[in-house]
Amino acid sequence: MGKEDRNIMHNPYLPYPVRISDLRIETEDKNLRTFKFEFLNPGDEEKFAYLPGQFAELSVPGQGEIPIGIASSPTEKGYVMFTVNRVGQVSSYMHNMKVGDVMGIRGPLGHPYPLEKLEGKNILIIAGGFAVTTLRSTIVWMLQPENRSKYGNIDFVYGARMPGLLCFKDDWTEWQKRSDINVHVTIDREAPGWTGKVGFVPTVTKEVCPPPANTAAIICGPPVMIKFTQPVLEEAGYSHDDIIMSLENRMKCGLGICGRCNVGPEYVCKDGPVFTLTQLNQLPKEY
Amino acid sequence: MAEYIVKENALRNFFQALTEGGQRTLLAPAKVGDKLQMVECEADKITLDFANTHQSPKSAFFPQTQKLMAFHKDTSKSDPFVYKPLGLDNMKPTVLFGIRPCDAKGLVVADKVFQNNRFTDPYWKTAYESSIKIGLACTAPGPNCFCTGVGGSPFSETGLDALAYVKDGGLAIKAITADAEEFLKGLSGVEAAEVAGEMAELKKAVEAKMPGPIDMAKVASGEILDIFNQPHWKDTADRCLNCGTCTFVCPTCHCFDIQDEQNEKGGVRMRNWDTCMSWIYTVHGTGHNPRPTKTERMRQRFMHKLKYIPMKQDGDCGCIGCGRCVTLCPVNIDIREVAKQMNG
Numbered sequence: 161m162g163k164e165d166r167n168i169m170h171n172p173y174l175p176y177p178v179r180i181s182d183l184r185i186e187t188e189d190k191n192l193r194t195f196k197f198e199f200l201n202p203g204d205e206e207k208f209a210y211l212p213g214q215f216a217e218l219s220v221p222g223q224g225e226i227p228i229g230i231a232s233s234p235t236e237k238g239y240v241m242f243t244v245n246r247v248g249q250v251s252s253y254m255h256n257m258k259v260g261d262v263m264g265i266r267g268p269l270g271h272p273y274p275l276e277k278l279e280g281k282n283i284l285i286i287a288g289g290f291a292v293t294t295l296r297s298t299i300v301w302m303l304q305p306e307n308r309s310k311y312g313n314i315d316f317v318y319g320a321r322m323p324g325l326l327c328f329k330d331d332w333t334e335w336q337k338r339s340d341i342n343v344h345v346t347i348d349r350e351a352p353g354w355t356g357k358v359g360f361v362p363t364v365t366k367e368v369c370p371p372p373a374n375t376a377a378i379i380c381g382p383p384v385m386i387k388f389t390q391p392v393l394e395e396a397g398y399s400h401d402d403i404i405m406s407l408e409n410r411m412k413c414g415l416g417i418c419g420r421c422n423v424g425p426e427y428v429c430k431d432g433p434v435f436t437l438t439q440l441n442q443l444p445k446e447y
Numbered sequence: 448m449a450e451y452i453v454k455e456n457a458l459r460n461f462f463q464a465l466t467e468g469g470q471r472t473l474l475a476p477a478k479v480g481d482k483l484q485m486v487e488c489e490a491d492k493i494t495l496d497f498a499n500t501h502q503s504p505k506s507a508f509f510p511q512t513q514k515l516m517a518f519h520k521d522t523s524k525s526d527p528f529v530y531k532p533l534g535l536d537n538m539k540p541t542v543l544f545g546i547r548p549c550d551a552k553g554l555v556v557a558d559k560v561f562q563n564n565r566f567t568d569p570y571w572k573t574a575y576e577s578s579i580k581i582g583l584a585c586t587a588p589g590p591n592c593f594c595t596g597v598g599g600s601p602f603s604e605t606g607l608d609a610l611a612y613v614k615d616g617g618l619a620i621k622a623i624t625a626d627a628e629e630f631l632k633g634l635s636g637v638e639a640a641e642v643a644g645e646m647a648e649l650k651k652a653v654e655a656k657m658p659g660p661i662d663m664a665k666v667a668s669g670e671i672l673d674i675f676n677q678p679h680w681k682d683t684a685d686r687c688l689n690c691g692t693c694t695f696v697c698p699t700c701h702c703f704d705i706q707d708e709q710n711e712k713g714g715v716r717m718r719n720w721d722t723c724m725s726w727i728y729t730v731h732g733t734g735h736n737p738r739p740t741k742t743e744r745m746r747q748r749f750m751h752k753l754k755y756i757p758m759k760q761d762g763d764c765g766c767i768g769c770g771r772c773v774t775l776c777p778v779n780i781d782i783r784e785v786a787k788q789m790n791g
Contacts, residue, residue, distance in 0.1 A: 171569045173515050173716075177529040200529070221518040221528045221716075222709030247732035262528040383735075409737060410729050412705045415566040419702030419721070420728050422747075423737075424671050425755035430565055444675045446729075446737040446747075 172415050175219035175264025176204040180257060181239055188324030191246045192290050193255055194231065196239040197265060208268060210234055211275065212297035213406060213434050216267030217414050218242060218254065226250045227411040227429070230268065231293035231328075233300035240265065243293050243327060269414040270433045273298055273378055273404060281376050281402075282312035284369065286389055288319050288361050288381025294406060295380055296328050299335065308340060315370055319346040319361035319385070323354050344368050362388040372397040378404045390437070403437035407447045423447050448622040449632060450642045455616035457636030462490035464635040465542045471579070474507050475544040476500050485546065495613050498589030499547050499769060503698035505557060507541055508574040512719045515570065515705075519713035530716060535569055540577035542630075548582050549594040551606035553698025553767040558606075559760050560701050579630055581620070582607040584646070586653055591770030593783060595657040599768055602650035612649060614642070621646060661783060665790045666753055667762065674754055675746070679788040684742035686778040691722035693772035693780075694748065699756070699765050702728070723747050749785050 178197035186192035195218075199205045210216075210230055217225040226248070232241035246255045257263070273294075283302065287295045295316075302311055316335065320326045326345065336343045346357035346364045357364055361381065369392065377393055379386055386405065393403055409421035409428045416430030424443040426432060435443075453461045466473045477488040482501040516530040554575070561571035585592070585601035594600060604610050608627035611620040619642035622628040631637055666674060694700040704721040708714055721728055724744050730736040738744050756765030766782055773781050 169567070169569055169572075171532055171535070172566050173569075174532055175530055177526070219530070220707075221530060222707050222714040224707045225705065245732075251732075264530060408731070410731055412703070415568070416563050417560055417566070417568055417701065417703075418705070418718075419723060422751070422755070424675075424750075425758045430563065442671060444672065446743070 173266070173413070175217070175225075175266040176208060177201065177262060178240075178265050180259050180261050180263070183257075183259060186243055186290070186327050192243055192327065193246075194241060194243045194327075195254070196232075196241050197263075198239050200262065205238075205240075208240065208265070210240075210268035211272030212301045213273035213294050214268040214270050215294070215414075215433065216240070216242070216265045216269060217411075218244070218250070219264035219266050220250050220253055220257075221263065223253045224250045225266065225412070227269070227408075227414055229291075229294040229297075229406070229433075231296050233297045233304075235301055235304050243290055245290055267414065269429055271431070273406075273434055275301070278376050279310045280312070281374050282370055283314045284317070284365075284375055284377040285315065286317045286361060286365055286377060286379045286381065288385035289321075289325065290327055291380040291382065291406075292318055292327050295378065296331060298378065299341065300331070303335070303338070303341065312374065313370060314341045315344065315368060316341060317344045317346070317361060317365050317368060319348070319359075319364065321348045322351050323347055342368070360388070361385050362392050365389055366392045366396075369393070369396050372399070372402070376402040376404060378406075380406045400437040400441060405435055405437065405440065406433045407435060407440075408433065409447050448624075449628045450622070450640055451620045451631060451637045452614065452640040452642065453618040453620065453636045453638070458617060459490050461618075461634060461636035462493055462544065465544055465581075467542075471540050471542045473542050473544065474504070476583075485543065493545065495545070495583065495618075498585075498587070498592070499550070499771070501771075502696055503553060503769065503771065504543060504546050504550050505554065505698050505701075507543060507578070508554070508571055509557070509561075509701065509703075509720075512717060513570065514715045514717045517713060517715045520711070521713075532569075533715070535573055538573055538577070540579075541574070542579045542581070544581045545583040546580055546607070547585060547769070548601060548603035548605070548607065548610070549592070549599055549767045549769045550698045551580055551582050552594075552599050552603055553769065554580075555606040556699040556756065556760065556763065556765055556767065557701045579608050579627060580606065581627070582610045584610055584612040584649070584653075586612060586649060588653065588657055589770060589774075591773040592768065593658045593661070593770060594768035595654055595659065596661040596783065597764040597766050597768040598660070600650065601653045601657065602646065610646070612646060614645075619646065661786050662790055663753065663757075663764070663786060666786070667757060671750075671754065674789055675750060677789065677791075679785075679791075680746045681742050683780060683785060683788070684740075684745045687724075687741055687745045687780060688778060689724040689726075689741045689744055690777060691724040692775050692777065693782075694722040694724060695720065696771040696775055698767060698769060698771075699752070704728075723751070745780075749782065749789065752782070753786055753789060 177200040182196040412418040416427040421428040477492040485504040561568040752765035
């Protein structure tokens with residue numbers, strides 16, 4: 161997006177009204193719920209044109225707003241989907257909302273993953289816990305027939321502490337049956353009934369990591385996962401330009417105006433949340 | 448551009464005429480309690496004899512608290528629980544008289560944040576761009592003024608529609624924009640005159656009495672992390688109380704919080720000035736805080752003003768040298784001293 165955005169006197173603070181069209185409990189600890197929203201006004205879905213990696217402010221009238229990554233893919237029409245962790249006032253309130261309730265969403269905000277730049281490359285996607293949301297969006301988008309041929313091999317490493325904390329089970333179970341994506345789902349420790357991989361994400365990454373030539377890695381997860389996965393990729397020979405991460409910081413406006421989410425001169429909301437490791441290495445670690 | 452004078456005995460009529468018969472809100476320097484502020488005021492309350500207003504004029508376009516939108520809960524009406532914008536239609540434009548050139552420059556810095564490379568804040572834009580800003584040049588700068596240290600001037604025209612100075616108890620005015628010329632030429636008390644020559648002389652004379660440029664060359668060319676990791680931050684922050692006074696009075700500080708308020712009938716979403724000195728400003732939902740102590744928070748403010756804003760605004764400094772934070776800091780932290788350390 162560029163300067164042309166400024167020519168339209170659009171009010172970027174005003175949410176699009178939406179209705180909760182579907183919701184489900186995502187994890188067995190019940191801390192994560194996945195919401196599908198449909199737009200109340202015709203035309204708003206088109207205005208909310210987004211790409212994988214972007215986020216939105218979920219806006220509950222009278223409660224406030226929370227910035228959440230978009231979990232659906234733009235190729236999934238008729239709704240937008242978000243997975244919300246119960247943390248504060250707005251997310252806790254949302255956990256008590258019902259199908260049919262009206263709220264708002266505001267966005268799309270931030271920049272998507274560099275999907276065009278990644279064309280022609282092998283893709284290694286690494287996710288931990290519920291940070292998998294925008295990566296789910298990315299995989300769904302990349303697996304579309306019109307997009308799949310643009311990329312080489314796709315590897316997906318996804319870990320959670322235990323089986324019941326893995327999100328989007330239906331999706332990755334389907335992907336496991338496909339030949340055009342290698343799915344490596346892992347849990348931290350052995351668990352009854354679990355027949356898949358066991359081990360932390362960095363360890364599994366080390367096992368399955370494709371050679372770095374012409375490969376880019378996209379990582380999203382808790383700080384401790386990133387801390388130990390980054391050296392694995394560096395040792396494997398990945399260049400810092402090919403390690404792509406998505407940051408989180410406290411946000412309010414999402415527009416690069418209210419101030420709080422800056423990392424050096426960059427606002428995570430407006431200039432991120434997607435950064436390469438090369439970019440992050442030049443910035444203070446204030447995230 | 449046209450030049451004018453307003454004689455001393457015509458000032459009252461001139462100030463009254465600035466509202467264009469009530470179509471504009473006049474904001475001008477006047478006493479509020481024991482402090483001079485830029486406020487909506489009667490023509491005879493306006494003063495021309497001051498160093499600068501206690502607070503910056505940013506609240507004219509970015510109120511300390513502002514309702515952005517409202518919703519209702521009445522399901523018998525249309526659009527329950529749907530936010531509708533407030534304050535954008537039929538907004539009465541302002542005329543700011545007596546804004547100091549440093550502050551006008553500060554508003555330009557803020558304007559580039561509120562209208563950045565991706566988004567336009569309609570609340571700011573509507574108020575800022577419809578206003579007419581008539582600056583009052585400083586012939587007697589205050590003891591902590593240092594606009595000349597950060598690329599400004601007591602006669603700077605940046606961000607102004609017209610610039611005036613006090614002449615024989617009245618005003619000499621130079622129009623800077625075509626809008627201002629159109630606005631001023633028909634107003635009561637305004638007479639055509641030639642004042643640009645005298646204004647240029649005065650500018651030179653006042654600038655000569657003011658501080659020279661603060662050397663920021665190494666801050667400009669240095670790496671972010673090298674300046675960020677300098678050892679002096681903790682020493683300065685040891686004194687800092689994180690009180691936020693500096694951010695409150697700074698004309699370029701633009702941070703805000705967004706909060707909802709509601710009752711049984713409906714609610715509003717509002718924004719309120721916020722401060723990077725506050726712990727809660729950056730804390731994550733997990734409890735993790737990227738700027739956990741006062742040292743990081745104080746460093747953030749100076750890095751923002753002196754390194755990050757220049758990087759994003761073609762080298763222009765985020766400090767415009769009004770000196771308010773220097774005057775009002777309860778522990779005498781001086782941004783000029785910090786700038787020297789950063790450049791050391």
